[in-house]
Amino acid sequence: MFGEFDYYLNPERGAIPQWNADQFAVATWEDWLTLDPFPSASKLNKPLLMVHSNGCVLPDYTKKYFESVPSRHKELVWGDIDLPSPMHQFSFYDQEQEVGMAVKKTGAFFKKYLQ
Structure with a gap:
């Protein structure tokens, strides 16, 4: 992992002793980087809640989906x-x-659509 990723590099958050800041499993990224969710979008007819922001990964992509x-x-x-x-x-x-x-919004969404 590279960059100033506080969550992964900070022992007060996600960093653990087994984590090595100089290495990560590159093979785990292939599916994530090559995934195309758009064919599934047109078939989704169930209630959908998405929580995101401009500061998260791929905000424009999320809005388009x-x-x-x-x-x-x-x-x-x-x-x-x-x-x-x-x-x-x-x-x-x-x-x-x-x-x-996210928990508050998800709870309200579930309450509305799962009763």
């Missing part, structure tokens, strides 16, 4: 943040503000 989904029951929750992509994404892993917002 959301707009491509024909479900009548969909919601895109957009976090307001000044962090550059992908830095804000890591806040959704363990930071009270982002996790709390």
Whole structure:
């Protein structure tokens, strides 16, 4: 892993003794980097909730996917943040503000569509 990824490099957050800041499993990225979710978007007719921000990975891609989904029951929750992509994404892993917002929105969404 390279860059100033606080979550992965900070022992107070995601860094663990087994983590080596100089190495990561490059093979694990192939599926993530080559995935094309757009063929599935047009088939998605179930309720959809997406939580994202401009500071997360691929914000424009996320908006485009959301707009491509024909479900009548969909919601895109957009976090307001000044962090550059992908830095804000890591806040959704363990930071009270982002996790709390996502849990609150998800709970309300489930309550509305799963009853």
